[in-house]
Amino acid sequence: MIPAWLLDFGNGRRAAVGELEQVQLLHEPDCHDVPGTPRHARHVLLWSGRCVPVLDLAAWLDGAAASRERSARYLGIYAYDPPQHAESSSGAEPAPALDAAFGALWLAQPPQRVLVRDDEAAPLPDDGRPWSRISLSCFAHDSVRVPIIDLRTIFSGALNE
Amino acid sequence: MHAVTHREHYALLHIGATRLALAQHEVRTLEAGADVGSGGEARLIATTGRRWPVLAIDDELRPVALNAAPRRICAMLALPAGLFGLLCDEVEVLPQARTVLHALPAAMASAQSAVLGILAFERGIAVVSTAARLAAVLRVEAHRASYDALDAPVNA
Numbered sequence: 001m002i003p004a005w006l007l008d009f010g011n012g013r014r015a016a017v018g019e020l021e022q023v024q025l026l027h028e029p030d031c032h033d034v035p036g037t038p039r040h041a042r043h044v045l046l047w048s049g050r051c052v053p054v055l056d057l058a059a060w061l062d063g064a065a066a067s068r069e070r071s072a073r074y075l076g077i078y079a080y081d082p083p084q085h086a087e088s089s090s091g092a093e094p095a096p097a098l099d100a101a102f103g104a105l106w107l108a109q110p111p112q113r114v115l116v117r118d119d120e121a122a123p124l125p126d127d128g129r130p131w132s133r134i135s136l137s138c139f140a141h142d143s144v145r146v147p148i149i150d151l152r153t154i155f156s157g158a159l160n161e
Numbered sequence: 162m163h164a165v166t167h168r169e170h171y172a173l174l175h176i177g178a179t180r181l182a183l184a185q186h187e188v189r190t191l192e193a194g195a196d197v198g199s200g201g202e203a204r205l206i207a208t209t210g211r212r213w214p215v216l217a218i219d220d221e222l223r224p225v226a227l228n229a230a231p232r233r234i235c236a237m238l239a240l241p242a243g244l245f246g247l248l249c250d251e252v253e254v255l256p257q258a259r260t261v262l263h264a265l266p267a268a269m270a271s272a273q274s275a276v277l278g279i280l281a282f283e284r285g286i287a288v289v290s291t292a293a294r295l296a297a298v299l300r301v302e303a304h305r306a307s308y309d310a311l312d313a314p315v316n317a
Contacts, residue, residue, distance in 0.1 A: 051263030
């Protein structure tokens with residue numbers, strides 16, 4: 001059984017990250033709007049001396065159909081290995097390195113801790129959203145397919161292409 | 162993104178609700194927005210003995226027609242090939258000691274955006290750019306071509 005955090009972006013859009021990747025949860029934090037940036041990446045959070053990018057994955061997943069109003073009120077902060085470290089990492093789910101990079105995601109609800117079994121592996125949701133671009137794999141939880149997000153990819157700028 | 166060590170004083174251009182930070186040495190002079198004149202399709206301003214193109218941008222740093230958002234000040238920004246004007250509402254200087262510079266996170270970067278960094282100061286944040294980046298994104302050279310025929314020395 002592998003522990004993970006179940007993330008709810010609202011309107012049934014759910015995904016998961018590894019247990020050790022979640023660092024902090026904030027409620028209605030004071031984020032800064034950054035003009036001239038993609039709609040799904042409009043905010044930064046000044047946190048622990050860092051400038052942390054804040055992504056609205058719901059807006060990116062829904063594209064042009066996304067609501068202009070963001071319902072998410074929680075902000076999850078996540079650690080991940082930046083690309084230069086990830087090349088040399090080994091093991092199924094190592095903890096991010098001490099000099100990890102950080103990013104944040106808007107959430108509609110606080111994350112829920114779940115335990116995932118190997119036999120719960122499942123195909124990605126076929127809801128028309130581009131899950132394959134941001135997912136490492138997928139499992140089924142309460143009959144719902146839950147993609148596991150590749151944090152390094154979503155915070156790399158790949159969503160802007 | 163950790164803070165980046167820097168020694169710059171920044172000029173803060175107020176453009177509607179947006180705060181645009183440029184290294185102070187890139188802002189060569191400040192002119193009155195009312196002095197911007199028409200030169201064919203381009204808007205021009207005469208200063209330092211020549212005419213230079215003037216551009217306006219909105220809160221999202223997108224180019225807009227000059228009359229779409231009247232602004233009081235024309236900040237003249239320095240390029241290797243000369244100057245161009247950028248209209249704004251207000252300009253203030255932020256001393257280096259009162260600012261913290263961050264690189265723009267990769268998740269927010271785009272080749273089409275003028276934003277290169279985030280400057281944190283006591284009243285919030287500003288987006289950081291350079292005159293060269295603004296000129297490229299706003300296609301200043303295209304505007305320059307449209308007024309080259311007028312680009313003769315201005316008689317006092």
